[in-house]
Amino acid sequence: MTQILVIIQNKPTQFDVPLYQRIAQEHPFKLIVYYTQTYSNTVFDENYDPEIGRSPDWDHLKNAKYDRRDLTAAETKNAQLVAKKIIADQPDLVILSGYYPRLHAKLAMILKLKGIPIGLRSDNTIPHSELSGFKGLLKRTLLRYWLRLYDYWHPVGTLAREYLETISGITKPTFYFPYNVDNDWFAKTSSTYRDRRNEIRQTFDIPSNAYVVLGIMKWHPREDPLTLVKAFAQLHQQLPNTFLILVGDGILRSDIEKEIEPFKNAVVLPGYVAYSELSKFYGISDVFVHPAVNEPWGVSVNEALACGLPVITSDGVGSRIDLIQEGQNGFVFPQQDIQALTNCLIKIVQSPELSEEFCQKSLKPWSYQTTISEFCSITTVRN
Template sequence: MTNNSIGKNNLPSVAFISIHPAPYRNATLSKIHQRNNFKLQVWTMFQEDAGHSYWDLEQEDYPTINLGRSFGIKGCYFHADIIISLIRESFDVLLVPGYSHLSTLAALVYCKIIGKPFIYSADTVPSLGDRQLKNPIRDSITNWIINNASAFWVPGKASKLFFLEKGVNPSKIFEGCYCLDSNQIISSNIDARSSRNDLRESVGIPSNSFMYLMVGNMIANRQHRRLVSSFKNVESNNKNAFLVLLGNGPERANIEAEIKKHDCSNIRLVDSVNYNHLANWYAASDAYVHSGNEPYSTALEYAAKAGLPIITTAGVGASLDYVSQNTSGYILKSGDNDIFSKTMLNLSLNPVLALMMGRNAQEAALKRDPEFAATQFEKAVTYAIECAKQ
């Protein structure tokens, strides 16, 4: 691929280090490329996310460079080709993600040596619950990044709050780095409505029941087992309430054991599906639930854009962007099984309220579309370039 330079058409050139293609990033990168306000070049570390190999995404339609083979251990990789790209490809601003640390650290050091501005993108959020163990090396690197980044591009309000607490100037922080294609979600869900009852029937859920959905790899921090425990009281008081847990992962066997322990007859476990088939399950649902903790949750974002009311915890970063308390859903205290159970039961007994909340969720969620994310990123690039001139 030929080098980009700032000279042609006076457009700045932006190199974007991407861990892997993802549904929460591809639509925004396509939008940025289409708008052509600068020359975008995406450097991809991995061709797919090993944890979401079932996504089965379409080919990207923005310019990419594959960084090739890597070595290292999980979560800490080095790609030799990143050095080649840093030296060979001309760029005015570099976006650096907060993962695959050896490769990204090499990029950060290079920017510092040659004086290029960089935008740091991460989904880090303020610590909840137990205090995080101190790690002097990690903390030193984080502080260095905070002091040297020209701008920050984060998923939403929760990550913005983290960097504000670290003393970052709010004018340097921009949102939208995780953003699903709103139009595609709406279109897919409209198409999927026709098979809503058939899909329910395939897992033994009546068409007139109230169905909750939770989507995601089954890992400990999402606290599926706590949700199972909470749901026992829901189904005991409303035989018409059902819960579908869609996904696979290391916690699956423990979840199955928890279902058996509580003798829950209205919970269904469904294997992971590729991204294009998610619409079928969201369209078949009446509400979305997330019982655990994680920095963001694009599954929750999908639910809001699909028009579902949401019950979640304060430990899910995306809740700050997509849930308005008592208007589009409920943000509950993490770990409180009783309030979680009561809230799920009450909503399952009030489907009219659920429909109204779902409409409210969708109306608010559609403001955070790829157009919004692309605009935020362009502002981050402009800010970084202006900082470099000072």
């Protein structure tokens, strides 16, 4: 008998939808995805991102085909009705992505009372959570019991698992549900662009023999592009044949433009680009940097490694724990430490042993196939 998995999350994401489409095509089990915040009104627009002031251009999702069910605004206010619809699907497991909006928490309680197995997908980590003071104590106390409600935990990575175990004080059957990306697609498309690297670099006035540093991020204090810009300035002083490509946009644009003025001929600002265009920039670059100060995961690290690029991240990026092998596929620096990032950049320029092949192999445990295998493993445990 075919197993039925229901996933409840607020909105589609650039990394989850290709996974859902693959499951629909391969059909290892039946998948149904409910979205709770995709209705459009003055409050919500399906993928509106307040940090960039617009909806991201996830053009690769337009023709995705899987069993997608979008709740209306009225339905999101009626947890009993939504639970009834989910129960009618006869799911073997319902995975809820977080406990916000409140509907997710209400559904967890209702489904639990109805005897439906429930799992929690979580990206919360202790370093990225406010757990100090009276409010922090109250939060820890409430969560200690709330996290025990679920039958299964589905953390996105090691730090998220540590959060669940530390806050709850117990362990539960755990199956990872990471923020993976389509590794094969990134590897294939970036390789195609890499074959045309010199030609594409010419369009940006980048010499074929230059060493190119890449940043793809929101120009927002949380992702801290200015630390990368300032570290590159120091790198460029020591190694003039270096260029910076900084993809993105946001509220820090004027600050960034002012900062790069002395060396603007060595910086390319393509603006915000469509998702399908990202692999072009990975393909023509030599190293990727993610300097965020508060990033529970950071899927751009997955993307860069899938494209064969070594990666430098700050210690504010959660995925570093699972994805970065220091000195083998990248380096980690203390967040907002400009000199430390500069040192990492110099070190990586001088580290030809960080091969494209090893970067891609290091990502093998973090793939859509391993996520599907995790889902299938739940059936084995339950039986």
